[in-house]
Amino acid sequence: MAAIGRGLMIAAARSGAGKTMLTIGLQRALTRSGLIISGAKAGPDYIDPGFHAVATGRSSINLDGFAFDPATLLAMAAQAARGTDLVVAEGAMGLYDGLSADDRGGASASVAAALGWPVILVLDAAGSAQSVAAVAHGLANFPGAPAIAGAIVNRVASPRHRRMIQAGFARIAIPLLGAVPVDERLAMPSRHLGLVQACEDAELGARIEAMADVVAEHCDLAAIAAAGGVTQDAALPKLRLRPPGQRIAIARDDAFAFLYPHLVTAWRQAGAELVWFSPLADQSPPQECDACWLPGGYPELHLGRLAANRGFLDGLRNFAATRPVHGECGGYMVLGRTLEDANGQTHAMAGLLPVDTSFARRKLHLGYRRATWRRDVGFARRGETSWGHEYHHSTLVETDDATLADMADGESNPLPPAGHAIGLVTGTYFHTIA
Incomplete structure (x- = not known):
């Protein structure tokens, strides 16, 4: 070569x-x-x-x-x-x-x-x-x-x-x-x-x-x-990172910024159109889109503002009634019922997943992960395995049983199941890489 x-x-x-x-x-x-x-x-x-x-x-x-x-x-x-x-x-x-x-x-x-x-x-x-x-x-x-x-x-x-x-x-x-x-x-x-x-x-x-x-x-x-x-020189193999939709609404601002460039490239190469919106600016997922993606980031630094942004939250709920929505880490927390900040104040979130999370009760979760999906998630089919990682300080304080994915660490040691799925809404702390 x-x-x-x-x-x-x-x-x-x-x-x-x-x-x-x-x-x-x-x-x-x-x-x-x-x-x-x-x-x-x-x-x-x-x-x-x-x-x-x-x-x-x-x-x-x-x-x-x-x-x-x-x-x-x-x-x-x-x-x-x-x-x-x-x-x-x-x-x-x-x-x-x-x-x-x-x-x-x-x-x-x-x-x-x-x-x-x-x-x-x-x-x-x-x-x-x-x-x-x-x-x-x-x-x-x-x-x-x-x-x-x-x-x-x-x-x-x-x-x-x-x-x-x-x-x-x-x-x-x-x-x-x-x-x-x-x-x-x-x-x-x-x-x-x-x-x-x-x-x-x-x-x-x-x-x-x-x-x-x-x-x-x-x-x-x-x-x-x-x-x-x-x-x-080397040709890039086809990355098996299917886009979650044909026209994807993706949150992007200071609260939702953790999205890998190679993921964006793979989705675009697969023919998807990416449409950006800002929850911090009280924007909702554009209605012309057929899927929504909430990346990780720092929602915990903007909780009062996010909780007060009714246009974003109401629009997200309306979108989720008819089209798939997926959240990773910070996006997962925002899809939950409540999020407690580092000072112990609780803020209402979207309420689309049975999850309450806290930064007042902090614990570091860090490491490579393998997720085998229990159901279709748009970007992966049931039974497929995605490779990725987990990195957060928040804690799940109240939740129903996790049902979205069977998990293992980077060395294939089994971990408890993770993530939730309610209707068309899915979310997990897991960040997908490949």
């Missing part, structure tokens, strides 16, 4: 090393240098690709090593690389963190290795010096390691600290491609599911420019750009 572009993966030893900030800064700095850059995210992250898109001016995609089979993963990478000089992808968690299974475990290392993309390590230097190089050496020599093209060391405290770090890297074969000091410009506001969404930050453009300034000053941009590995 022909080479169509190059790519590399920015990864770290652990979460919290500054990987996202440096990825965004690097994407913008390389774009400013005249290169055509696109972004990608390893794993099921909705938020980071939004920042990549602002930094590069191009849509970013998810490269999920669990939900995508190898052929689809290669084709998605090829799709990202077309028309670009370099794909700068961001890893998830630590480089080797994923399911215990070696095949389709989802770790950033396995994604990079499958694509033939070298890794640039982001390493946090806080509290250490020469030992940072030892961490890099260990990551590079772990069994099954992808190619390590170099390292960027973050949170360097002083010139003396930088010299000590350089002395450590002089003893190993991994190039030190950047030594980035502690800098308040490498920070962005965050909340319980990660960074505040790109669409909510009015100052994001200026923040990213400042990040790019820091990266350009302290990293070897030319060496980083030259480190990319070849991306092979």
Whole structure:
């Protein structure tokens, strides 16, 4: 197959090393240098690709090593690389963190290795010096390691600290491609599911420019750009992600923003028309549509407004009387009877599913999932299995028995059934990827 572009993966030893900030800064700095850059995210992250898109001016995609089979993963990478000089992808968690299974475990290392993309390590230097190089050496020599093209060391405290770090890297074969000091410009506001969404930050453009300034000053941009590995052309297999309707009403605003770009692409390629509406603007699903999709997001931050938007809620109920409606995570909660905010105040929701949820009684639910549907759900038939994930802090406090799907975790361990179906309305915490 022909080479169509190059790519590399920015990864770290652990979460919290500054990987996202440096990825965004690097994407913008390389774009400013005249290169055509696109972004990608390893794993099921909705938020980071939004920042990549602002930094590069191009849509970013998810490269999920669990939900995508190898052929689809290669084709998605090829799709990202077309028309670009370099794909700068961001890893998830630590480089080797994923399911215990070696095949389709989802770790950033396995994604990079499958694509033939070298890794640039982001390493946090806080509290250490020469030992940072030892961490890099260990990551590079772990069994099954992808190619390590170099390292960027973050949170360097002083010139003396930088010299000590350089002395450590002089003893190993991994190039030190950047030594980035502690800098308040490498920070962005965050909340319980990660960074505040790109669409909510009015100052994001200026923040990213400042990040790019820091990266350009302290990293070897030319060496980083030259480190990319070849991306092979590959045709995208037909994604078995049937659209839930021919003309789909999709909620999209600050409360409902978690929708994968590849899902939108697959539905459009299948001939569906997507019609957007905003519950926060008190818009109801357009009546000319034949299905409605409520994605996840942050409805818990807008509960008073959503509960007061009678046009949205009444229109949603009227729509659901004759046409299918599906909600994922945040959308699932809004389809329920009530939603309790973090302060203990209860807000009435659509009342279309027998579900009461709470953010006052918080518990983290996180991980890959496999859902085998007990009934047709528009995008999948009864008995089919979808691959995806769950990530939320809310708790089901009152509910009827879950009947929508039989669930298993990413390693096929059985979990309790999940989701609900009443008439034409379905919903679950499960986010579908493939």
